[in-house]
Amino acid sequence: MHPALLLLTDSRLPAGGHAHSGGTEQAVTSGAVHDVPSLARFLRGRLHTAGALAAALAAAACAQAAGTPPATAPPHRHLTGEAGKAEKTWDADKTCKADATHEADETGDADAREARGDADPWVLLDREVDARTASPAQRDASRTQGRLLLRVARRVWPSPVLDELARAVPHPHHPVALGVAAHAAGAAPEDAALAAAYHAVSGPATAAVRLLGLDPVAVHGLLADLTPALRTVATAACLTVTTQHPDPAHPQPGLAHPQPHPENAHGYPDLTDAPPQPDPTGDSVRPDLAAAPAAQLGNVQVRWAALPAYSAPALDLLAEQHARAEIRLFVS
């Protein structure tokens, strides 16, 4: 584990994480979470769904950041005007002025690039996150936290790849911002995955203490009980990223491409497929007639198509009910 991870997962990092309960507030309101045992069930479910998804996305973002050379923009993106603007944005941001204006500029840039059909790798990853987040309230919460984390990370760990992310996606989803920030801080995809998994349960646990007046020591005991699962989730997330998604454009020598994943042994040679994630039984067959839905787009565009997509229907419902609640202590 990289020491920077301690900072990234610290609730004292001024990135606004304390304002989000990840559905806990609504679960408390509805009575579904009312004591330490029900909170334990809530946290375990959250870790293996939203947490496992965030871990895979953070690992993917970190791997993509690692595979992006410092002069991150592909040649066709080096339009003269844009490069100049990028410099200006960066300088302005360092002094923390005119943030909103520049974000608006960046949004305009992103739109313009998309209109030109530019397949920016950060935009592609962002779309994959969107497709995995059916609830609009959760998309908003994720982007709010991602934007704040990105702003903090650009000042704490200045890095061209963070600037690149901010240019392409000014309001990134939180796991993406976390993965790129982890890379900028010198951490590896597995660290990013671990941080994301921890983030999925630590904030909700603290929120429950504040909402229900639970014994903080008992709740930290729950988090301690979850630590083996945190590692399992992070390792599994990292495995899906490093073995199934080599970047065809930028081979990543620094990234482990070791033993083929069991799932690969059955043959997922192309990335145009969307195979299921590793089944506990390991008994997997790739059905031959499976049409490759996105084949026409080429490998780059569907690089992350097969990432996990774990859903938690109850969390979706809680998030939307919370967004409509009249009295709220937490943003989400």
Add this chain to the structure above:
Amino acid sequence: MPGNTAHRATGRTDTPHAGTGSGRRVMRACAAVATASGPDGTPVLRRLASAPPLTLRQTGPCAVHLVSTAAGPLGGDRLALDLDVAPHTTLELGSVASTLVLPGEGVSELLVTARVGAGATLRFAPEPTVLAAGCEHRLLVRLALEPDASVLWREEIVFGRYGEASGRCHARFDVTCGGLPLLRQEFVVGEPALDASPAVYGAARCVGNTFLTASAGETVVADGVAVLPLALSGTLVSALAADAVQLRSRLEWGERAARTSMTAVAAGEREAGGSRIDDSGRRRIGGGRLADR
């Protein structure tokens, strides 16, 4: 029947299950439906290939029902259903009964692949999948749409028969439009520690989803059901329920609520002179609320 040019074929290839000694033959079957425009432009069924246990019966000019002609799927079975809806044609697919997934030797799998062409309409609404205790099932859905396709796709999963513990299931649902991802979801059912989590299914005994290509104008929430406008385009109705009857009524309520708000959106767009699907290549960054800041 006029317009019926369906070609029927069976694709059953039973293979002895290696090393079980049970003598049961696992099933590997691949059924298919394809539509085409007839000579006078009306849509017809071009292909209707049954493969037991997936037997298909034409029940209308462009309507097909799945009739299960064998128990299961049972563990070890590999079933595939391929739907090809040609541009500007229509297909409705239902089933006459729910699918009961039973235990057996290993994992059973159902892969449903659907391609829906530009301007085509697909309604996929089979009866629920019931996970009998001890089953190990994998359900894969890959739905590839072209712009202007109109789709209703309903999935219902029931956690065991009445009073029964749930079998295990791993479901994955991928929807793309013109190659762009609209929705990717995975459900894992049958992990006792997770199923009862208030974050996952809570007290529910069934989970269901309806994917709609049209975009609902707003999020609507009621008890156990939410109408969720997706980021790029399309809508997901997501529901949890105590039983299959409640699940169906919640999904249908959500589908109606989505349609109501779509009608409002469509009216607004006609005034604006644009259509929703043309906008699908463009994306709201950060959602409306954030962008407004």
